[in-house]
Amino acid sequence: MSLAFGTRKGSTRKGSAPEGSAGPTDPAAPGPQHLLRRKRRREAARTLAFLSPWLIGFGVFFVYPLVSTAYFSFTSYNGFGAPSFNGLKNWDYVFNQLPTFWQGLRNTLWLVVVMVSLRVAFGLGIGLLITKVKTGAGFFRTAFYLPYLAPPVAATVAFAFLLNPGTGPLNHLLGELGLPQPGWFSDPSWSKPALTLLAMWGVGDLMVIFMASLLDVPKEQYEAAELDGAGPFQRFRYVTLPNISPIIMFAVVTGVIQTMQYYTQAIVAGKVASGIAGNSGQSFEPGYPSGSTWTLPQMVYNLGFQRFNYGAACVVALVLFAISMAVTSLLLRRRSGFMASDD
């Protein structure tokens, strides 16, 4: 017992064996190597015991669904009865016979590149501005953070009304100013930018994280840079950015993962703008207008739950998984060149 819980590494010495263990003169007694191995096994078992709740959760909620998804991707399965193995048929169908897959992939990647970049830049910009504000910082902090708390469906419906090309106040204002009035959610060219605007409106989460990191940058570094003659841009480039780069990386990685799962806002905007919202029994395939808001997560739902083709839905889910992991790995590899050194 004492070996398992009371003995530190290297504390078992000759002549001071713990109670119950064999003495050094006993020919049948295990040698020091054996004791060490036993101790390591016990330590491993203890570590495993502490980790087991997480391991069980990881196995049940991650490994099992992942393996199941991979398995179903090679089967014909409609949710009822037993799945039957069909080789690479689903993969061939998704990649070669389903043009909407490539449209969904293009849209999803567009959102990943544009929406994530702009959200990070905008969140950082707002964070920088608010940390500089002398009076009313609390008000601005609250004003910029509150939209993040709005439920995604409610926020999207509100934006769809605000940006309604016929009755929305924004287009009315643009018209008064003599500016072009885009079709926003009703125009294939403007629907993704409109979704990006919505995402930037709810940038409060990133703003708070960036503010915390900005306030954590040592003032001495700014003072030293100023003494060396660095201007505001150089201080930002050579002091601020290196210090907050881990936070930027975090924002980018989590942003990429979230955007790869982009579903709610796109489908709600499409439904509201297309006029099919709340119309039970009527067929609706997401992506309005002209497939411009069609993303891969919507395709997973559509294939699996509207077209009862679970095998193909699993293929798309695996593609999303692979892209998410690849982008994350790439970003983390590139990170070493982006980070401040330890020296």
Place this chain on the structure above:
Amino acid sequence: MLATTSRRGRRTIAALAGSAVLALLSTACTGSNDTGGNDDSAAGKDVTITFWHGWSQDNEVKAINDSVAAFEKTHPNIHVKAVSNVADDKVNQALRAGGDDAPDVVSSFSTNNVGMFCSTKAFIDLKPQLQKSGIDPAKTFPAAMLNYTQFKGNQCSLPLLGDAYGLYYNKKAFAAAGIANPPKTFSEFAADAKLLTVADGDGYKQLGFMPLYHGYESTTEHFLGQYGATYFGEDGKSNLASDPTVAAMLNWQKGLVDQLGGYAKLEKFRSTFGEEFSAKNPFHTGQVAMAIDGEWRTAALAENKPDFDWATAPFPVPDDQADTWGRGYQTGTIVGIASTSKKQAASWEFVKYLTTDTDAVVNFANAIHNVPSTVDALNSPKLAADPNFKTFIDIAKNAHSGTTPPAVNGSGYITTLQNLGYDYESGKQSDLAAGLAATAKQIDTDIAQAK
């Protein structure tokens, strides 16, 4: 320090990455089993069955509960536990899982899932029960309704009230435009739509008709109901490219779009429409003078009382099919018995009552302003049918009325065709023949893949 943060960060981010995609990957499933489900209800033993339905409005829930109560009165040993406001997604999950909490009897507002319910045997085939009860489906139910409740000979569901689509028109606008009667053919319709359209700068003060496929009920399948399109050939393959009525419908709609101002102008006007199922519906507000809609609109208009007189008529038909005027598109609610149910005998008694008892069907139709789903109920003197509602009763009775047939992949083929419609009306697709060929091919590919 940063190196440590880096390693931790990587692990954290890797964990986040894994967790984030988890939701996309979770597709739980279990198989279904046919339990037979003979209970002792016929011998008088008390049996309680669970009935899931989608009705949620107070008047609807009261109406279905009244039907349940009437059934329990005539079948004192069968008790029905009715569960309201159940969506199709939940139905599908429950049918897969089975178990004590799963429903015995299920209704769905959508006919889209019938192909899947039948082909997977999630619902039992009701033919033996119909035969045993001496019910001839062909003589009991209107043809279109019978069509959308079966799949390849498997009658796995029955119609439980229906919806029929017809023309609503603003009598005040008609009088102002000098139009005496509602149009019967598409050429008359196009002329009336033009006469009824009143420009207002770049927009409209009043539009004769909103032809765009996003114009609420102006959908491809509703328009094709006026042509009698069949969608699939004898071999089960899509015949959209070979059936000339499909191209004719798409061209007719495109012509109407161009005649009334073009896609962009109409789409901008469409974006000013209020919610379809509200008093802001463009027909209620007078923004459009004619609309294609279901029979339920009669109740909504009676309740909202717009400041003009309105009336209904069958929707016009193509000029070369003028003799079929009176037809319309039909769909409706379906009801079936779960194959996982262990109380199928009692469930059948309940389904039989709901779907074939003339008084039960008529009372339910009167209460929620839907079209009755049996031939006898459509002809019942107890049916509350004012002239405007009677239009839809007649459409349901019309032998030329049609529907969209069930498919193994739900409404996939309808939305694929709809997408072509969107592209054609907006000008994105100009070669209709090529578009139809590609659409038919895609439909066949999707169905083959889903089998």
